[in-house]
Amino acid sequence: MESGVIDVQGLDFGYPGGEFRLRLDEFRVAAGESVAVTGASGCGKTTLVHLLAGILEPRRGRVAVAGLDMTSLADEDRRDLRALRIGLVFQELELLDYLDVLDNVLLPYRLTPVLELDADARSRALELLARVGLEDKVRRPPGRLSQGERQRVAVCRALVTRPAVVLGDEPTGNLDPRNRDQVIDALLGYGRENDAPVVIVTHDHELLERFDRVLEVGA
Amino acid sequence: MSDVLYLAWRYIRFNRGKTVVLVASIGLILFLPAGLQVVARQGAQALRARADATPLLLGAPGSAVDLTLAALYFRPPTLETTPYSEVEEVAASGLAQAIPLHLRYEARGQRIVGTTPEYLEFRRLELAAGRRFALLGECVLGAEAARALGATVGAHVLSSPAGAFDVAGSFPLEMPVVGVLAPTGTADDEAVLVDLKTAWVIAGLAHGHQDVTAPGAESGILERREDEVVANASVLSYTRITPENLDSFHFHGDPDTFPVDAVVVVPHDRKSGVVLRGRYGEPGAGVQMVVPRAVVDDLVATLFSVKNAILAVSLGLGLATAATAVLVFVLSIRLRRRELVTMRRIGASRQRVRAVLATEVLLVVSAAGLLAAGLTLLISRLGASALGLLGA
Numbered sequence: 001m002e003s004g005v006i007d008v009q010g011l012d013f014g015y016p017g018g019e020f021r022l023r024l025d026e027f028r029v030a031a032g033e034s035v036a037v038t039g040a041s042g043c044g045k046t047t048l049v050h051l052l053a054g055i056l057e058p059r060r061g062r063v064a065v066a067g068l069d070m071t072s073l074a075d076e077d078r079r080d081l082r083a084l085r086i087g088l089v090f091q092e093l094e095l096l097d098y099l100d101v102l103d104n105v106l107l108p109y110r111l112t113p114v115l116e117l118d119a120d121a122r123s124r125a126l127e128l129l130a131r132v133g134l135e136d137k138v139r140r141p142p143g144r145l146s147q148g149e150r151q152r153v154a155v156c157r158a159l160v161t162r163p164a165v166v167l168g169d170e171p172t173g174n175l176d177p178r179n180r181d182q183v184i185d186a187l188l189g190y191g192r193e194n195d196a197p198v199v200i201v202t203h204d205h206e207l208l209e210r211f212d213r214v215l216e217v218g219a
Numbered sequence: 220m221s222d223v224l225y226l227a228w229r230y231i232r233f234n235r236g237k238t239v240v241l242v243a244s245i246g247l248i249l250f251l252p253a254g255l256q257v258v259a260r261q262g263a264q265a266l267r268a269r270a271d272a273t274p275l276l277l278g279a280p281g282s283a284v285d286l287t288l289a290a291l292y293f294r295p296p297t298l299e300t301t302p303y304s305e306v307e308e309v310a311a312s313g314l315a316q317a318i319p320l321h322l323r324y325e326a327r328g329q330r331i332v333g334t335t336p337e338y339l340e341f342r343r344l345e346l347a348a349g350r351r352f353a354l355l356g357e358c359v360l361g362a363e364a365a366r367a368l369g370a371t372v373g374a375h376v377l378s379s380p381a382g383a384f385d386v387a388g389s390f391p392l393e394m395p396v397v398g399v400l401a402p403t404g405t406a407d408d409e410a411v412l413v414d415l416k417t418a419w420v421i422a423g424l425a426h427g428h429q430d431v432t433a434p435g436a437e438s439g440i441l442e443r444r445e446d447e448v449v450a451n452a453s454v455l456s457y458t459r460i461t462p463e464n465l466d467s468f469h470f471h472g473d474p475d476t477f478p479v480d481a482v483v484v485v486p487h488d489r490k491s492g493v494v495l496r497g498r499y500g501e502p503g504a505g506v507q508m509v510v511p512r513a514v515v516d517d518l519v520a521t522l523f524s525v526k527n528a529i530l531a532v533s534l535g536l537g538l539a540t541a542a543t544a545v546l547v548f549v550l551s552i553r554l555r556r557r558e559l560v561t562m563r564r565i566g567a568s569r570q571r572v573r574a575v576l577a578t579e580v581l582l583v584v585s586a587a588g589l590l591a592a593g594l595t596l597l598i599s600r601l602g603a604s605a606l607g608l609l610g611a
Binding site: 053055076079080082083084088090094096097098099103107108109110111112113114115117141157 | 222225226229230232233234557558560561562563564565566567568571572
């Protein structure tokens with residue numbers, strides 16, 4: 001299996017003691033391909049992203065990301081894989097209020113020993129911030145940014161480690177059209193430039209045509 | 220700076236209000252027992268040092284503690300006075316040196332200590348300026364008394380009236396300052412030292428006034444008797460002793476009956492001390508002789524039992540504060556749940572997240588420890604005397 005590809009086979013997931021089940025016989029995303037995940041509320045879109053990121057473990061099936069079978073990895077290895085190869089953006093974005101914009105972007109380097117915070121990482125963080133129009137706000141605390149600016153910082157944080165795969169859970173859910181487009185541009189642009197698969201959960205039907213493919217969960 | 224330390228530091232700096240409250244409350248609760256321990260130990264040392272340097276005390280019967288506190292730390296005397304004849308009796312025994320202390324008066328809050336020049340030698344008091352008192356009316360100030368009174372050599376210090384209804388003739392006496400002592404860190408620093416006779420002048424037992432027998436002074440005579448002249452109220456009493464009027468000062472009554480508040484007894488040898496304690500320890504002696512060290516040991520034991528009670532209370536307070544601090548940390552972690560989940564999702568291990576939180580706690584506790592250590596050091600520098608435990 002080539003690097004930068006998502007391959008899901010015979011996925012079956014359920015929360016312990018719960019009735020909810022997510023089943024996906026086959027789901028494959030090629031390098032550089034973008035997929036929008038849609039579906040009704042509660043159908044399991046967020047759960048799918050968490051399974052792809054290795055945050056959750058399926059009962060059965062295989063989830064391979066960037067050449068590695070997540071289901072065969074130990075918890076620590078899945079965590080390292082996530083830190084090294086997967087860029088995550090959430091709707092419920094969590095920037096750390098006590099860190100400025102640049103430090104928030106560099107947070108993965110401070111939290112994971114497998115990543116080394118060096119001059120390259122800093123210059124990449126600054127470059128990403130410049131690409132999303134935040135070059136003059138790198139030392140601002142997140143509390144002094146607009147919602148759209150905060151989400152753009154979260155996107156930079158997801159991309160700063162040069163991930164092989166980009167996953168998003170409604171990253172544009174609370175944004176106005178201009179900010180929404182900026183965020184999607186950044187994520188899809190990264191996927192195209194780096195041959196990385198991009199899987200984004202969205203309710204926004206206006207966005208669907210910008211993706212190569214749409215996966216409707218629960219259909 | 221390591222990444223964990225950096226993240227912890229940034230969190231603490233951002234939440235500086237909460238951090239300051241936590242550091243202050245934990246720091247103070249750590250300081251309380253430590254500071255109390257230091258103050259109690261220093262206080263006990265200071266008390267014992269002064270007591271050790273004072274072999275025996277003689278005074279009126281009553282509380283040995285009151286006698287010791289008055290004689291050693293110049294606390295206002297509460298016991299009856301002792302006649303001066305007791306001083307002479309000890310001296311005449313040939314067993315000890317007797318140094319009288321008269322402690323009834325003050326000069327603007329500073330205790331006037333009427334004694335003899337031997338007291339300065341006994342306490343090894345050195346002069347920072349001027350000379351010792353030599354003439355009636357002269358005074359020598361302790362270092363702190365000089366500062367408090369704003370007086371130096373050449374200035375004058377006025378004794379305070381003992382009471383509003385003191386009509387017995389104890390007029391305020393204006394005393395020239397002839398010397399200032401070097402600081403000693405003891406009660407002597409707070410004293411206004413005068414000759415015992417000067418104290419008696421302040422007490423109204425001696426006085427000086429116009430010579431009513433002199434030619435032209437007839438208007439001051441109330442009655443002429445066979446061998447004495449009785450003056451009327453128009454005769455001017457001197458409130459300042461000068462070389463010109465020194466000879467006019469005279470005592471009324473028998474000096475043997477004049478009062479002293481305590482007598483410092485310095486036995487010539489160990490045996491003499493034992494003999495004197497035996498002599499004055501007999502029932503009906505009319506005076507008491509105490510060993511200051513024994514009195515102070517009892518006092519210190521009482522102080523330490525109070526200290527232990529306070530320590531027990533502070534331990535309870537410490538536990539309550541620790542519980543509150545733990546609660547604050549736990550609630551803080553709950554409030555930060557989403558932030559911590561984000562850290563985990565980004566790729567932080569559980570240990571890494573715990574290390575960040577533990578470092579935050581460590582920084583707060585370390586800062587509290589430093590605060591407590593600083594306050595304890597400050598207290599130890601200021602000394603027990605600064606806390607007023609041993610002030611005159």
